[in-house]
Amino acid sequence: MSESLISARGLTKKYGDFTAVNAIDFDVAKGESFGLLGPNGAGKSTTMRIIAATSQRTAGTISILGRDPEEHGPQIRAHLGVVPQQDNLDGELTVTENLFIYGRYFGLSKKFIRAKIEELLEFAQLEEKRNVKVDALSGGMKRRLTIARALVSEPDILMLDEPTTGLDPQARHILWDRLFRLKETGVTLVLTTHFMDEAEQLCDRLVVMDNGKIMAEGSPLELIKVYSTKEVLEVRFGSERNKEVAPILRGMCDRIEELPDRILMYVEDGEALLEEIIAKKLHPTTSLVRRSSLEDVFLRLTGRSLIE
């Protein structure tokens, strides 16, 4: 692994009796796009706040850009760009005013910020909205502005907590495109998500978190290879018959998952298995063969679905 920008060992955060992050280890290399994937309450955001050098850990060690956040919070934060889960823009100020004020907090010169704002407005596709009050922007625009704001200081690490949650599909794809461009320029990204497609699109490597623990680590492809099969056959027999048919299906492949509305069958060749099922005259009402995704990995690791 090349130079490690973030390195955590036994990282733990407790709130009273509740352990939000439970002794996790991870490293993030320079230029890498690193994801924390897990359902709500898995401990992703808490981990992010510790990396952002705002929340202090309860136990373990963490080094960010070679420093301990407990002692060097401001120095670390000076080189991070933080995009929180909830946009915390100043709605009464305009787009450019928000960027300008934020740049000042890093001690940047007015001249530098003014030039940077032009670049960021173009990047965030907000040139025409430059003098518009933030309260009047759409959700997707606000999100892009929050990302642009995080970039005003040219951070070494850009941290995104649930970057596209709550956005419509179109706004989401625009955002992914922007983030992908950043990734191409070599910015180190650390992001949390509970969307598997987002993790697959943006992450070089990710950890799957659940109940404050890391369940697995690897690239999206590696994780799928290790924890799932090449293909998944989804069959539905109607909620009544699913239960009845499941035992028969169980004998036809290595692993099945019974969900409330459908049955997932993990195999290398989905079409062949479907033909077998039809040959047995089981007649599913609907069927779908697809490639395994991180959702399947998560299901395998935790027995639960990502979005509940």
Next chain:
Amino acid sequence: MNSGINVAKVRSIGAAYVAEARISQMMKWKGIIAIVAIGNPLFYLIAIGIGVGVLVNQNSGTSGTGGVEYITFIAPALLAAAALTGAMDEVMFPVLEGFKWRKLFFAMNSTPLTGTQIATGVFMAAMLRVAFTVFCYWALLVAFGVFSISQSWDVVPITMFAAGAFAAVILGITAKVTKEDFFMTILGRLVIMPMFLFSGTFFPLESMPTFLQPIGWVSPLWHATELGRHFSYGYSISGLMILFHFAYLSLLLIAGLLLANRAFTARLAK
């Protein structure tokens, strides 16, 4: 790594950046700020000076107000009340906005800024607003002939100081508030209203029953009013009392800022 980032500079003058941001926000409300700063004293001067004041002077002359006209008597108190409530608004709303409504403080804290700097910056900007409010009020009192410039100019910094002490306490307390509706109701009805009525604002504190007088003693408004009266028209109080008023307000200022510092740091680090 961006070489334009200047952590040392933020470390020394970070609070000024926060104040600068607060002022940008205030400028969006500059019309209202100006109307309040001028309208508030204007209405009181007309209502009290022409209305109530005439009634008081006709019925009891100046005997109850230490030998000055009623308007002169209450002017330092009204000035102090305007300063204190203005200061309160300028810390309470930004703090609720910063921690709860828009979470702006969390955005600030994602930069090299610390909780202490954010608290200090909000306080600094509030004091600027207070300075404007107090100056406008005082200038109107002078224009109406209630105060003379030469005798009363020192009321301006003294009232600002008192407002600062009150603002510091409100800053510290508001930083701990999670249920703001409840807090604002209690503060408005059970703190601000009695403070306004029982701090010797409209009549000398001594004319109230003894058991109600302690409300005045703990109220920063009473201390501000006593000092204001002394320094604006020469109302006679002992040197020791002057010292006591300053000491009490200083205590509030220091305690409030310490509390704010701790509360901001703790809440941001959660």
